[in-house]
Amino acid sequence: MKSVLIVEDENVLRESLAELLAEEGYEVLQAQNGKVAYDLVLQRPVDVVLSDIHMPEMDGISLLGHLQKIAPQTPVIILTAFGTVQSAVSAMKSGAYDYLLKPANFDDVLLKVNRALEFGEMSATQKVITEQLAEESLFHNLVGTSKEMGKLFDMVRKLSTVKSNVIIVGASGTGKELFAKSIHYNGLTRTKPFVAVNCGAIPDTLIESELFGYRRGAFTGAMRDKIGYFEAANGGTLFLDELSTLPVSVQSSLLRVLEERVVVPVGDTHPRPIDVRVIAASNQDLQTMVDKGEFREVLLFRLNVVKIQLPSLRQLKEDIPLLVHHFLDRYTHEMNKKVLGITNGAMRALLNHEWRGNVRELENVIERAVIFSEGRQIGVEDLPFAVGEITDDVGEELKEAMEHFERQHILYSLRRHKYDKTETAKSLGIGVSSLYRKMDELKIEKNDAEPSPAGG
Ligand SMILES: Nc1ncnc2c1ncn2[C@@H]1O[C@H](COP(=O)(O)OP(=O)(O)OP(=O)(O)O)[C@@H](O)[C@H]1O
Ligand SMILES: [Mg+2]
Numbered sequence: 001m002k003s004v005l006i007v008e009d010e011n012v013l014r015e016s017l018a019e020l021l022a023e024e025g026y027e028v029l030q031a032q033n034g035k036v037a038y039d040l041v042l043q044r045p046v047d048v049v050l051s052d053i054h055m056p057e058m059d060g061i062s063l064l065g066h067l068q069k070i071a072p073q074t075p076v077i078i079l080t081a082f083g084t085v086q087s088a089v090s091a092m093k094s095g096a097y098d099y100l101l102k103p104a105n106f107d108d109v110l111l112k113v114n115r116a117l118e119f120g121e122m123s124a125t126q127k128v129i130t131e132q133l134a135e136e137s138l139f140h141n142l143v144g145t146s147k148e149m150g151k152l153f154d155m156v157r158k159l160s161t162v163k164s165n166v167i168i169v170g171a172s173g174t175g176k177e178l179f180a181k182s183i184h185y186n187g188l189t190r191t192k193p194f195v196a197v198n199c200g201a202i203p204d205t206l207i208e209s210e211l212f213g214y215r216r217g218a219f220t221g222a223m224r225d226k227i228g229y230f231e232a233a234n235g236g237t238l239f240l241d242e243l244s245t246l247p248v249s250v251q252s253s254l255l256r257v258l259e260e261r262v263v264v265p266v267g268d269t270h271p272r273p274i275d276v277r278v279i280a281a282s283n284q285d286l287q288t289m290v291d292k293g294e295f296r297e298v299l300l301f302r303l304n305v306v307k308i309q310l311p312s313l314r315q316l317k318e319d320i321p322l323l324v325h326h327f328l329d330r331y332t333h334e335m336n337k338k339v340l341g342i343t344n345g346a347m348r349a350l351l352n353h354e355w356r357g358n359v360r361e362l363e364n365v366i367e368r369a370v371i372f373s374e375g376r377q378i379g380v381e382d383l384p385f386a387v388g389e390i391t392d393d394v395g396e397e398l399k400e401a402m403e404h405f406e407r408q409h410i411l412y413s414l415r416r417h418k419y420d421k422t423e424t425a426k427s428l429g430i431g432v433s434s435l436y437r438k439m440d441e442l443k444i445e446k447n448d449a450e451p452s453p454a455g456g
Helices: 011-023 034-043 060-070 085-093 106-121 124-136 147-159 176-185 204-212 248-260 286-291 297-303 313-334 344-352 358-372 395-416 421-428 432-441
Strands: 003-007 027-031 048-052 076-081 098-102 166-169 194-198 237-241 277-282 306-309
Touching: 003 011, 003 034, 011 027, 011 106, 027 034, 034 048, 034 060, 048 060, 048 106, 060 076, 060 085, 076 085, 076 106, 085 098, 098 106, 147 176, 147 306, 147 313, 166 176, 166 297, 176 194, 176 237, 176 277, 204 248, 248 297, 286 297, 313 344, 313 358, 313 395, 344 358, 395 421, 395 432, 421 432
Parallel strands: 003 027, 003 048, 048 076, 076 098, 166 277, 166 306, 194 237, 237 277
Antiparallel strands: none
16 A cells, blocks of 8 residues: 655644545555654655645755655655745755645645656656656746747746736747746646637627626627626736737726726626736737837836747747657647657758748647658658758757757657667667667666566
């Protein structure tokens, strides 16, 4: 029987977690603080530790530090309250395996405990690989390792701990909506609604009633009261896409809502309080529109507490291999296909393409290629655009990008084949010795990831 140690000073929470896990068939141990937990682990090993951060005597972070000395193989899941996501992040940096936000959702608890147990059973090398992958998915679906992306991730991280309004500007397909979601789902607001509204898709005459709601009889066709998007997003984020299409009259109403933090539904006189962070997106430069008198400057100031400018994919060339890999992974899974990676030629063609449609275009290209290349590598013939002259002199930047890609790809393949080198090599279309050589070159740990003699 697998054992879980719950370290939590709130009795009610600790006991309900204990009950839940006991029902699932775990052996459950309980401790009211880090000190008690530490003494317990000194006496007997446990498989997983689930620990609160703030506790008397010894807090969760010091417990984590102590456990790393006496039981470094035991995964620790940190329980943390909303608004203290930062402490979860530092706990992760100090070696916590995962974190759970309070109030903990029971499904999440079980999922994470299970995952931690599987992790506990892995070899040390497998752990290194899993950790690298976990680090990369800190922002869920956002990928990129370039300096530009790094700066953007930093911004997302900071913005997810506050509720300031944000403007995201970028060309079509650069990831405006995805960034908005990352800000919302990575922090404070993650359990609150994220409501996306495309301002350009609502007829001008209906925008106010859609945003602010209406009372029955406010206009012909208003058969009943209806709440607007602002109220629907209460406590969370309202994503106003294509902000530049908002008529000037609505801009004024929006400004009033942001300043007074209340909405008045159409046909009503009673203001209703709202607590909503607005993330607005635009592919137009709003300052230029202000200069032309098409956008209200005060509204821009209100929303523009922080501005995120998303680069075009051309400016993120270095991230292309990783993105390619990310979408390959996604679509082979989604379509349940087997694809043996991508040829260097095709990768070069992708690196050299113009990408007017940015990341979305890249995503579509990969999706399409996955459809056509079942069971083999994606080649230039699977790409929808003509491939220009490609020289062999790929340049330093490209070489680095390729290496990065290869490394990611091997790590993913290893994981998919449960670290079995023979299977991994086969899936990559290379021999086992080449795989070892590659792993050496790319500095991928491999000491104890040997396939077991029994064949596993
Ligand atoms: N850094 C990234 N990592 C992974 N996927 C990304 C990244 N950036 C964008 N994408 C993906 O590219 C696609 C387009 O992104 P998104 O819809 O957020 O762009 P957008 O800027 O809102 O586009 P539009 O202006 O056309 O509405 C989505 O499928 C998104 O998941
Ligand atoms: Mg969009």
